[in-house]
Amino acid sequence: MSGTFFGISVAQSGLAAQRRAMDVLGYNIANANDPTYKRQRLVMVEGSVLAQSQEANPLGVSSIGSGVNSGDIERVRDSLIENRLRQAGTASANWSYRQSTLSQLEAAIGEPSDTGLQTDLDNFWASWQKVATSPDSMPTRNGLLEDASALCQRLNYVSRQMTDMTGDLNLAAMDRVDKINLMANEIGHLNNEIGALSSGAVPANDLLNRRDALVQELAKEVDITQHGDDKDGFVISIGGTVLVQGTMVNQLKTDVDSNGNQQVFWERDNAPVQINGGEMKAIADLRDHIIPGYMNDLDQIAQQIVTTVNAQHRQGVDLNGNTGRDFFQEFPGGVTAANICLHYDSNPPDLANPAIVGHPERVAASVPDNPATTITEGGKGDGSNALIIAQLKDAPTTTNFTINQMYRNLIGDIGGAAATAQTQAKANELSLQQFTTQQQAISGVSLDEEMTNMIKFQQAYNAAAKVLGVMDEMLTILVNTK
Amino acid sequence: MRTSLSQQIQSSLIFTNAASQKLTDAQNHAASGKRIMKPSDDVPGTNRALSLRSSINTVNQFADNVTVSKPLVDATEGALGDMAQVIRKIRDLAVGAAEDDYSGSASSTHVADLDGLMSQLVDTANTKFGDQYIFSGTATSTPPVQANPGPIPDPAVQPYIYVGNNGVRTTQVLSWVSLPVNIPGNRVFNFDTGGGNPAGAGSTDVFTMVKNLRDAISAGNVTQISAQLGNIDKNFDNVLSCQAQIGSWQSRMEGAQTTLSDTRDRLKQMLSDIEDIDLPTAIVDLKSQENVYQTALSITSRMLNLSLASINQ
Numbered sequence: 001m002s003g004t005f006f007g008i009s010v011a012q013s014g015l016a017a018q019r020r021a022m023d024v025l026g027y028n029i030a031n032a033n034d035p036t037y038k039r040q041r042l043v044m045v046e047g048s049v050l051a052q053s054q055e056a057n058p059l060g061v062s063s064i065g066s067g068v069n070s071g072d073i074e075r076v077r078d079s080l081i082e083n084r085l086r087q088a089g090t091a092s093a094n095w096s097y098r099q100s101t102l103s104q105l106e107a108a109i110g111e112p113s114d115t116g117l118q119t120d121l122d123n124f125w126a127s128w129q130k131v132a133t134s135p136d137s138m139p140t141r142n143g144l145l146e147d148a149s150a151l152c153q154r155l156n157y158v159s160r161q162m163t164d165m166t167g168d169l170n171l172a173a174m175d176r177v178d179k180i181n182l183m184a185n186e187i188g189h190l191n192n193e194i195g196a197l198s199s200g201a202v203p204a205n206d207l208l209n210r211r212d213a214l215v216q217e218l219a220k221e222v223d224i225t226q227h228g229d230d231k232d233g234f235v236i237s238i239g240g241t242v243l244v245q246g247t248m249v250n251q252l253k254t255d256v257d258s259n260g261n262q263q264v265f266w267e268r269d270n271a272p273v274q275i276n277g278g279e280m281k282a283i284a285d286l287r288d289h290i291i292p293g294y295m296n297d298l299d300q301i302a303q304q305i306v307t308t309v310n311a312q313h314r315q316g317v318d319l320n321g322n323t324g325r326d327f328f329q330e331f332p333g334g335v336t337a338a339n340i341c342l343h344y345d346s347n348p349p350d351l352a353n354p355a356i357v358g359h360p361e362r363v364a365a366s367v368p369d370n371p372a373t374t375i376t377e378g379g380k381g382d383g384s385n386a387l388i389i390a391q392l393k394d395a396p397t398t399t400n401f402t403i404n405q406m407y408r409n410l411i412g413d414i415g416g417a418a419a420t421a422q423t424q425a426k427a428n429e430l431s432l433q434q435f436t437t438q439q440q441a442i443s444g445v446s447l448d449e450e451m452t453n454m455i456k457f458q459q460a461y462n463a464a465a466k467v468l469g470v471m472d473e474m475l476t477i478l479v480n481t482k
Numbered sequence: 483m484r485t486s487l488s489q490q491i492q493s494s495l496i497f498t499n500a501a502s503q504k505l506t507d508a509q510n511h512a513a514s515g516k517r518i519m520k521p522s523d524d525v526p527g528t529n530r531a532l533s534l535r536s537s538i539n540t541v542n543q544f545a546d547n548v549t550v551s552k553p554l555v556d557a558t559e560g561a562l563g564d565m566a567q568v569i570r571k572i573r574d575l576a577v578g579a580a581e582d583d584y585s586g587s588a589s590s591t592h593v594a595d596l597d598g599l600m601s602q603l604v605d606t607a608n609t610k611f612g613d614q615y616i617f618s619g620t621a622t623s624t625p626p627v628q629a630n631p632g633p634i635p636d637p638a639v640q641p642y643i644y645v646g647n648n649g650v651r652t653t654q655v656l657s658w659v660s661l662p663v664n665i666p667g668n669r670v671f672n673f674d675t676g677g678g679n680p681a682g683a684g685s686t687d688v689f690t691m692v693k694n695l696r697d698a699i700s701a702g703n704v705t706q707i708s709a710q711l712g713n714i715d716k717n718f719d720n721v722l723s724c725q726a727q728i729g730s731w732q733s734r735m736e737g738a739q740t741t742l743s744d745t746r747d748r749l750k751q752m753l754s755d756i757e758d759i760d761l762p763t764a765i766v767d768l769k770s771q772e773n774v775y776q777t778a779l780s781i782t783s784r785m786l787n788l789s790l791a792s793i794n795q
Binding site: 032033034035037039102103106107109111112114118119121122123125126129130132133134135136366380381382383384387390391393394404407408411412414415416418419421422433436437440441442443444445446447448449451452 | 483484485486487488489491492493496518520521522523525526528529531532533535536539540542543544546547550551613614618619620621622623649651652653654657660664757789790791
């Protein structure tokens, strides 16, 4: 036979449990709008059958328990989906970073338009045609120098845009490394606190939520793998090397490579970090392969312009009857899109090859006099050499493409890469959204559900209170018995 | 499936963002009138657009070449016409002189006429177009015909010499056609600059031709005057053939002009087909994206108001 006040204590445990459930419910509603919050649930278990009631049932007939135990408050989550969500975050961040950088590059190039590099190229060749038609006109010759100089400046500008972009990417890499280190440290601290709390009976749900959010954030920067359970054995690694294990953090650092780019290394042993995803991967690929590839193509265009035009220009004769002179400046280290310019005076000036800048009369528009002709006067009205140069426009260079084709190929490459990045960014964004939605479906707070539960807990609380009241009446009857 | 508040908000955001993105795109395309605004919008299209644009610029330059060169050719054609007329007059004069009885005064009238025609010839030979002497070959800053300073060749035999050159200036009028725009004076005036007289053996340059005729008339030698007619005819034919050549270049330039303007129109049409939007489609698209966006907004605002919590008890 159970004790006299056994029923009261059972009812009391019911009251306590329902109230505690209401507390959790209030907490859920309070955090309903936090996207990193995972809803919590009070786990209610039947109270164990106490010794005294077993004594009362020597025959082993089942007996009621001692009420309800409201034990752990658990987080509702699905770690499989969280894992997927993390991977989707890595892929999405990688592609959207590529997409935004390549869009910037497209904007810098500004094609197709009436004001892009293509137009400058066209104007340059057209100017040679103009000089070929009116070789003795100084304004026309000046126009050619202007257009040539505009072409050079445009190439310099596009090249500088790409260099600036590489510089920005280096800053971004350093910034990301700082961010990763900060997050890794915070995860380490959290692991410490989670360990301390979990050793007691208090669940560290808030800290775990915070850590999940950090890991998700970290996954955007770089591809990480997470092993181990939620407590002490928690490990995050990048490319097979541990970044965080429990409270131990292995920091990253950047160091300049031979190209002046910031590469990422492990602080502890200076080994390079194997990065295969996330924004860090996008940054490294764009900076080390994609943009340098475009710069190389642009340099090739500049080189071909200078080589072909200069070679023909040296064959020609200028208004003063001089020959063998350069139109574009040639550099010992080679011409690039960054340094291409009109031929200027060296120091000390080379009298056999003086500057063309400011000297339109030095444009070698004419071919040398035919030695078979008996008439000697220099042909100022001859624009044959200018015409030959103008026709270089359609001549294949040593790359088997014309200069125009080389430029179109470059634009095609950039456009293709940007288009791929756009498609991929969109697709990965979509899958990220789907996983986010799934994760929110499981872990997010539903107000309707909480409202329904509120009624449920309220009714249960009412009922338990009623039981208590009736018990009280019954005891009153017992106490008042004479 | 269970739904949660953040899931609802997230989905609403996805839909409204997507709708707003599409609306912005549609607006940009409709406002700019361009289908391709950056290379990634259509990679092969961009390639074609760049190539077409470049072709249009080239065609414009060729048209420019024709515009600049055509007046020069026209001027040359005019000068050759003048020259032919002068030579015809010289021939008439020679024929008239051969029939004269040479009573003294007639011969001096003929000589005075010839001197006038000679200076007309020299003026025509040194015709300028702008700053350029049109018959100097490529030595356009030098008057092509000058009085012979001697001693070689002998000024008494050849009164004028050619100081231009053989140069032929060409201009490109189509990607596969380059046309000459000048005829060097030695060819027109029949100077022997190596390789014989262009008008044929036994002929002299036009100025020597006039001088010889003048000498014959001054001498009153009718036989000698008649003997000059062959040379005059050869020179006349030579100038006419030069004129015919110039005429053919003129007509080819005119043909090129037509070809170029047709080509330019066609290229512009092709560029527009690639680069520009189809306006009705763009506007319909814009309208429909507007509707989609509005729907997304109103669904969001309705859905987010629905909850057990917001129903009055």
